[in-house]
Each structure stands twice: as structure tokens, then as C-alpha cells.
Amino acid sequence: MMLRHHQLATIPVLASALLATPAYAMQEDKFQLLHTIYQEKSLYRNILVVESEDGSYRCMKFGRLHARQTCIHLMQPQRLVLNYTKGLLAALYMAPAPRKVLIIGLGGGVLPMALHTLDAQLEIDTVELDPAVVKVARSHFRYQENAHVRTHVQDARVFVRQQQRRAAQYDVVLVDAFDRDYIPEHLLTREFLQQLHSLLTPNGVLAANTFAAGALARHEAATYQAVFGQLYQVELHGGNRILFARRDGLPPLSAVQHHAQAWEQRLALFGLSSADLLPRFSLQPQAVGVKVLTDQYSPSNLLLP
Template sequence: MRKYGGVLVHCRRDHIGIIEVVDTHGVRSLHFGTHPRQSAISLAEPEKLELSYARAMLVGLLFKPDPRKILLLGLGGGTLAKFLLNHFPACRIDAVECRAAVAEIAYEYFGLPRDERLAVHVSDGNEFVCAEADRRGAEYDHILVDVFDDEGLAEMVNQQDFFSASQRLLRPEGVLAVNLWATQTRSQRQSMGLLNLYFERRTMRLQVPGRGNVIGFGLGERVQCADMAGLKERAKTWELALGIEFPRFLRLLSYSGWR
């Protein structure tokens, strides 16, 4: 069966809606009943990050390059989790996904490894971060938020308690990255406003080239602005090591009140 210009590989419905896996010209994509891709992998090179917005979400590694613990909100096909497991063997990852069926598909169709360093929690992301912030406090070097449904950005991203809890869960040297959607102007402004509020304007914004994604970054209170020459050198080194266009992303970063 043809779907979204490709071949429908798998389809199921859970309590939220439709979940589809589609192969198109050597790329496998995850869809939630609509054309936008929620995750994608190259079938020939499954270890690479196929989507530019996913690569852009890792810009925080330039500021905190030695992660020991990462929180992913929104598992999708598990591409970010798999990439981080491959490249950071000392790192442990908590991934939160509200749909058990999505997690099952990530393992079965997108090659997410069953690794002792990865814990997948089937839970509401907002409830998870609020509970963990109250229970643990500062825990993570990086928090990566990529939570979309079939209509766009999930509402949990625009909640004060979500940003407050995320800030408390982040270590002082850590970075929060939030995937936003440029066409949802009001929603994006609200998210960036909350990001600036709870991170006291230690924030950055990256418009992903050629895409509708905007990545918002919140920086922990101990993150220092390295000299630009040092950041550029790290970006070049990590571009070769990770296959991510960090030099280009670094040029496109815009800063708020943080210096």
C-alpha cells in the first residue's frame, strides 16, 4: 500500500491515534496519521541522524561535551537515543514516551537497541519531569524535548510547571533543547517566553536551515560562553567525529540575554 509517497510497512492504532511506518527511497519514517515525519532513518546507514532538526538538537554538546546522563522527552523512532548510545558509551539515557506502541515500534522497526544504559519510561512527559524534579533535583547534563502529535507541538511544552521542573532537573553545567514548530507562531512565542523566564534569558534559538523547526536552548547557570575560536574548533572536530554540521549550526545560533 502506498502512503505519503512511499510504501506502508506497518500501521496500528492505539488510544491516541494512528501510528504508521513508511519506507520511501531508502528512508524509513514514522508518522502519526499525517504527512510530517516524526522520526526517520536511512536503511543503508541506520546509525546516522537522518533529519536535520534532530542533528540541530545536539548543538548543546558544544557547550557540555561530556554527558553522563541525558533525558529524552519523546522517543519517536528512537533515533536520538540510538545515536547517543553509539557515540557516548559512558552515558546513561532516560527516554520518556507517552505511547507504549511507539516504543514498541522503535525497537521493532527502527533498530532501537535493548541496552542497559537506556531506560524507556511509558509516561506523560510533564508528569515525569515534575515528579523527578521534586524527587531528585538536578540530575541531567542534557534534556532533549521533542514532543509532537498529529496536530503539531504537544501542549505540555507550553506549561509553566514543565519548564520550571525541567530547569530544576538540569545540572548547572547542562543544556535543555526544545524542538518547536515555526508555523505555530503563538505556541513558539509562548515556549520561548517560558524558556527565557525559567532560564533567566540564558537562552539561544536556532532556525533549522530549510526546515520548519526552531530549536530553543536553555543554558544552566554555570554554562560559560567559551571563546568563539574555541567553539568553532570544537564544532569542526565534532563535525568529523559525529557527522553533524556543527559549524553551520554555530553560525546560525542567535542569543537572547545570555553572554
């Protein structure tokens, strides 16, 4: 859905006001991972749990040369360490009163745990293909399920189809199923995003962790735009870009700012600040000259930067 003229007029004014604020670094914690404390080869990947020399930080990695999937500060476990997790939680700026959340990709479970801390009555479904990842999240990253926090060990596409048949709906969907070296191609197609669109409530929000540069970034944008229309983007240090969509069209940035202020005190617990994130919100430029990724055309891994 296209933005209305009064919404479009709001964007340059508010964006200018936000960018006039002091520059915020939004840097991730800097630390060197030296000690492997656990390793497991699952059916899908080599899972490593690595700690910093002083024992303050613990991270999950998929192979020694891969990027960090999840990190926690052991003395401050509620604080979000990686920028992309903070960016994904900014979906709450567009969903002021969520009741049900779907998370695709578990990692160490920091996102469902953060959401559960925010609201213990929030219904959270997390889908993870690899049972070994779930086991390591429980044993090394303090991930805990209960009546409101549920883990579904299966392919996300299968789970989404099942939820469609049940007419399930979610206020927020967070997509975090990719890394720098591999993408499940069937989770980055127009058809899959159409399925996710059907699960959203009327004001439901989708936030996806994507690439900020390279050929794949343009194809990602084109594919999300083909389903949702206009998008907001938040670019983060480290090569991550969070795309935000809403089922029935984007709210104006003034509404995003208003809801961000309402969340400010509660999200500060996790190290989030609207002063960091709001200046990064902008409209995702329309992707032109690139093909939409579909179930018939999905060369995502060939497009990796």
C-alpha cells in the same frame, strides 16, 4: 541569567565571522514516501511506518497527512535524516562531557541510539507516553534498550516530578514531544520548564524542538526565557527552530565554537557538520508583548501556525 558584558561583546564578532563562511543549505534528504509497510492505531494516535519507493528510507508518521516524526536511511542507519534531529544533537556543543541525558519523546529512537553510539557509557533516559510508539521503534527503527539506554512509558510530567523527588540531575535534556498538529499543553508551560531546570546540573543544557514562526513561536520563546533567561536559537529548513538554554546562563559563542570543533569528527558519523550548524546559532530575540504559557494559561494548540 543575563549574559555578561564581555560575552555580549563576543557575539557580534563571532557571528559575523561565522556568517562570512560559505552558505550551507542544511537540507534534509529529499524522497517520496510511497509504501505503508505497517500501521497501528494506538490509544493516542494512528502510527504509520512508510518507506520510499526504492526501500532506502523508512519513516514513522502519526497519520497519513502528518509530518514525518522519524526517518532512517536503511543502508546508513547511523546517519540522521531529519534536520531537527541534527539540531537537537548540537546541544553537545554546549555540554562537552555529558554523563547523563534525558530525552522527552521517543519517536523512532534515533536520538538515544545516536547518543549511545557516541558513548556507550552515557546514561540515557527516554520518556514516551505511547507504548505502541516504543514497540514500533523497536520493531522497525532498530531501537534497543540496555543497561544504559532506558525507556520510561509514562507521562513526561509525572516522570520529571519523580526524578525531582529523587534529586536526579542531567547534563543534557532534549525536548521533542510536539508535532505540527498537536502539542501536549502541560509540557509547554513555565511550571514544567521550572521542573526541568531543577533537573539540570550546574552547566546542564536544555535543547527543545520548537516552531520557527507564528504566534506560538513567540509564546514558546517568552516561556523559555521566563525560566532560563537568554537563549540561543538555531532555525532549520522545514519550520523547525531549536532553542538552547543552560541552567546557569549561556556560554559565549566562542566556547560553543570551541566545543563544536572538539565534537566534529565524532558527529560526522551522523551527518552533522559545525559548518552547517554554527552559522545558524544566534541569540533568540527577547519576546515582548506576548504572555508566558503557564499551567493556568496554556492555549498552545490554538496558537499553532
